[in-house]
Amino acid sequence: xxxxxxxxxxxxxxxxxxxxxxxxxxxxxxxxxxxxxxxxxxxxxxxxxxxxxxxxxxxxxxxxxxxxxxxxxxxxxxxxxxxxxxxxxxxxxxxxxxxxxxxxxxxxxxxxxxxxxxxxxxxxxxxxxxxxxxxxxxxxxxxxxxxxxxxxxxxxxxxxxxxxxxxxxxxxxxxxxxxxxxxxxxxxxxxxxxxxxxxxxxxxxxxxxxxxxxxxxxxxxxxxxxxxxxxxxxxxxxxxxxxxxxxxxxxxxxxxxxxxxxxxxxxxxxxxxxxxxxxxxxxxxxxxxxxxxxxxxxxxxxxxxxxxxxxxxxxxxxxxxxxxxxxxxxxxxxxxxxxxxxxxxxxxxxxxxxxxxxxxxxxxxxxxxxxxxxxxxxxxxxxxxxxxxxxxxxxxxxxxxxxxxxxxxxxxxxxxxxxxxxxxxxxxxxxxxxxxxxxxxxxxxxxxxxxxxxxxxxxxxxxxxxxxxxxxxxxxx
Amino acid sequence: xxxxxxxxxxxxxxxxxxxxxxxxxxxxxxxxxxxxxxxxxxxxxxxxxxxxxxxxxxxxxxxxxxxx
Numbered sequence: 001x002x003x004x005x006x007x008x009x010x011x012x013x014x015x016x017x018x019x020x021x022x023x024x025x026x027x028x029x030x031x032x033x034x035x036x037x038x039x040x041x042x043x044x045x046x047x048x049x050x051x052x053x054x055x056x057x058x059x060x061x062x063x064x065x066x067x068x069x070x071x072x073x074x075x076x077x078x079x080x081x082x083x084x085x086x087x088x089x090x091x092x093x094x095x096x097x098x099x100x101x102x103x104x105x106x107x108x109x110x111x112x113x114x115x116x117x118x119x120x121x122x123x124x125x126x127x128x129x130x131x132x133x134x135x136x137x138x139x140x141x142x143x144x145x146x147x148x149x150x151x152x153x154x155x156x157x158x159x160x161x162x163x164x165x166x167x168x169x170x171x172x173x174x175x176x177x178x179x180x181x182x183x184x185x186x187x188x189x190x191x192x193x194x195x196x197x198x199x200x201x202x203x204x205x206x207x208x209x210x211x212x213x214x215x216x217x218x219x220x221x222x223x224x225x226x227x228x229x230x231x232x233x234x235x236x237x238x239x240x241x242x243x244x245x246x247x248x249x250x251x252x253x254x255x256x257x258x259x260x261x262x263x264x265x266x267x268x269x270x271x272x273x274x275x276x277x278x279x280x281x282x283x284x285x286x287x288x289x290x291x292x293x294x295x296x297x298x299x300x301x302x303x304x305x306x307x308x309x310x311x312x313x314x315x316x317x318x319x320x321x322x323x324x325x326x327x328x329x330x331x332x333x334x335x336x337x338x339x340x341x342x343x344x345x346x347x348x349x350x351x352x353x354x355x356x357x358x359x360x361x362x363x364x365x366x367x368x369x370x371x372x373x374x375x376x377x378x379x380x381x382x383x384x385x386x387x388x389x390x391x392x393x394x395x396x397x398x399x400x401x402x403x404x405x406x407x408x409x410x411x412x413x414x415x416x417x418x419x420x421x422x423x424x425x426x427x428x429x430x431x432x433x434x435x436x437x438x439x440x441x442x443x444x445x446x447x448x449x450x451x452x453x454x455x456x457x458x459x460x461x462x463x464x465x466x467x468x469x470x471x472x473x474x475x476x477x
Numbered sequence: 478x479x480x481x482x483x484x485x486x487x488x489x490x491x492x493x494x495x496x497x498x499x500x501x502x503x504x505x506x507x508x509x510x511x512x513x514x515x516x517x518x519x520x521x522x523x524x525x526x527x528x529x530x531x532x533x534x535x536x537x538x539x540x541x542x543x544x545x
Contacts, residue, residue, distance in 0.1 A: 151528065214518070217518045218514045241531065
């Protein structure tokens with residue numbers, strides 16, 4: 001399909017000849033070509049699919065009659081509607097633990113589908129989104145009727161490239177998987193990874209089977225791919241082989257998944273490294289709780305919050321426990337990983353993402369239209385934006401003018417913003433200014449308030465006792 | 478099985494698969510190879526290895542069921 005030919009066609013689904021996704025008035029629709037529609041419906045009704053939908057691991061899908069949506073151009077396909085996942089995120093915004101979780105879900109669904117006569121035709125992390133901290137498989141059309149005698153998993157190479165090798169690069173080379181996927185959207189080829197590994201690592205499992213031998217086979221052979229496709233005579237044997245392949249991928253995934261997120265300079269920040277006393281922290285928590293009370297809930301829709309510079313998620317969890325849906329961003333994959341583990345363990349509605357607001361995720365893919373930029377996804381999406389102990393990093397470390405910061409925040413928020421103003425006299429401000437304090441002599445609370453009032457009304461202000469910091473609750477004008 | 482046994486077993490398994498592959502697939506040296514070919518061929522060899530274990534597993538299952 002041509003990406004530009006359809007204003008309402010979803011930009012991320014044009015590769016699949018079996019159908020495409022459309023967005024229509026906030027609804028997520030899928031047009032499935034008539035040749036594939038019966039199998040698609042059969043899969044949606046299968047035990048594996050129904051159980052996964054009940055568990056929240058597969059996106060809910062319902063057939064809808066086209067006559068109710070005559071304005072939608074389904075191009076002669078059969079229309080289905082998917083449940084909407086509140087915030088779309090991409091693998092290059094996930095810590096390794098989320099990538100591994102998406103991989104586990106992919107393999108579990110693929111194995112369940114085999115028993116019911118379906119196969120998974122592609123296996124990329126782009127098939128998965130997160131609803132809060134829960135992984136949800138969304139590309140339901142990736143399941144197709146399988147040839148009962150086929151014993152090959154065509155998506156194996158893709159699974160290795162997009163899940164296993166980025167995890168291996170993080171495990172062995174220390175390059176975060178999200179950075180690998182940001183630079184290599186479709187993952188790593190064994191040939192690339194081979195060049196990065198030292199002589200010894202190339203020979204250790206699971207890299208020997210994932211990198212070295214495939215690299216070696218790939219460079220020495222040509223034209224045997226068709227001959228190598230295995231068709232068994234016995235369907236039970238084909239299923240056995242496929243299950244074995246998937247389980248072997250699962251074992252490799254567990255070997256490469258992070259056991260625990262690596263510590264970084266920002267790990268344990270609030271507990272061990274920050275300036276706040278217990279009383280000051282309680283004061284800040286009280287202020288945020290009150291702001292959450294003022295901001296939501298908004299009618300039947302739950303209040304949505306963006307926590308910028310969330311660190312290990314102290315305030316994101318506080319917000320989520322009051323029933324708020326939170327997207328928590330931080331530039332450090334290690335703290336985002338630990339946030340994810342905690343959110344998943346406590347089933348909290350927190351979606352932790354590796355995003356640096358100073359250089360947010362750009363648009364990616366074909367015509368830059370397959371994956372939207374972070375700002376395009378986030379603009380005007382949040383009832384409340386939290387900017388706690390982060391503004392000095394944007395002003396000093398990133399050298400972004402105050403006006404610019406406030407302008408961006410006013411675009412992200414639909415309504416309220418909580419900003420912690422950090423004065424140049426603050427020890428943390430001075431630490432990161434590293435002798436450049438002269439650049440900020442003009443920055444005072446008066447100047448900050450004047451700048452804020454150009455875009456917001458100041459609803460509340462409260463100085464944090466004994467600190468050069470002040471909390472503001474702002475409302476968009 | 479302890480960890481070192483497990484590592485040795487997985488190296489052995491991978492080598493076995495490679496030898497099986499080199500015996501069954503004619504090898505030519507070319508300047509260009511499609512990325513992904515290596516992973517595909519590796520999977521094919523591993524599938525052949527698993528196919529072999531299917532009959533062993535079935536034999537053992539039958540033996541076990543009969544004795545039971």
